[in-house]
Amino acid sequence: MSDAGPRTLAIDIGGSGLKATVLAPDGTMLSDRVRRETPYPCTPDVLLDELEKLATGLPAYDRISVGFPGAIRRGRVRDLVAFLRPAPGEPKSAKLAKLWLGWDIQGALAERFGKPVRVANDADVQGCAVIAGTGMELVITLGTGVGCAVFYDGVLLPHMELSHGRFGHGHSIEVACGDHERQKVGKEKWSERVLDALAAFDEMVLPDHIYIGGGNAKRLDPDRLGPNRTIVPNVSGLLGGIALWERGDATASATGSP
Structure with a gap:
């Protein structure tokens, strides 16, 4: 395992579960994967609170990568399905859509955690680990x-x-x-x-x-x-967190101090 370089808090936001681990610069997991159930209704503020609880007790980290179950453009939520519903399988809520669509999730996470953050669609992040x-x-x-x-x-x-x-x-x-x-x-x-x-x-x-x-x-x-x-293994959604920071393509925009 190499310690030369930044440690990454890798977060995988799912419609049923929130997962996280801390990765060494070479991608080695420095902690067991931790998980919390995704709460519903899930507003942006509820999600931030849950992710903060999720990261409590994990090893120190320098930056954050996040896989999100929706379309992200320039750090903002462009489209989303799961969290627009009060509960899985229920009709979409106009009130939830107003809260989520256009929300600067990348900026909000950088402010809450005080670390540089990159957010991308969860399939994008998983792909970074497996292609x-x-x-x-x-x-x-x-x-x-x-x-x-x-x-x-x-x-x-x-x-x-x-x-x-x-x-x-x-x-x-x-x-x-x-x-x-x-x-x-x-x-x-x-x-x-x-x-x-x-x-x-x-x-x-x-x-x-x-x-x-x-x-x-x-x-x-x-x-x-x-x-x-x-x-491919589901843990790839977390392990792609290193590659997310190394890419120079559509994932490359980050928010927060280096």
Whole structure:
């Protein structure tokens, strides 16, 4: 393990759980992963309080990386699904949307923690940890919803909510393959939907390889995925925190003092 360089507090914000660890400069985990349940309704202030509690007791760190379950542009929330609902599966709330959309999450975290911060979509962060860096690579995260990130020759493309597109099951991919529908229709039917969604992503993106992560990836049968598709460990959402700071592409904007 190398101690030459900054330590990173890596945070993975999910629709069902909030996870964190501190990473050494070489990516070694300096603490066990800690987790708290995601509270609902989850407002920006509630999230900040929960993340502060999450980090209490972890080793010292110099900077923060955050994976967020929505679209982030210039440190602000551009689009979001999970936290716009008072509880998973409920209709979106106009009141919550007013609080979240446009919120400077990166600046708010830098102010609360007093450290430089980078925030990116959670699939973007996970992808930073798992891609090979060759050709067109697509990262899919299966959790409360469905996240997507696209890389070309190792360069992260600007974030697009590809999973909001509708397909043959009458819902968006985000909804049809999300955790609420999985619990509603059962594992087998949900798995078939995911395979259909992967075929749709293949046609839209023409990827050379697809990486599948998130908390529900473990529910898929690897033998049914087909070629050029790999299930990756959920902890990649934290381990990508180092790479997030080393990139010079769409993730490169940071807030806070160096």
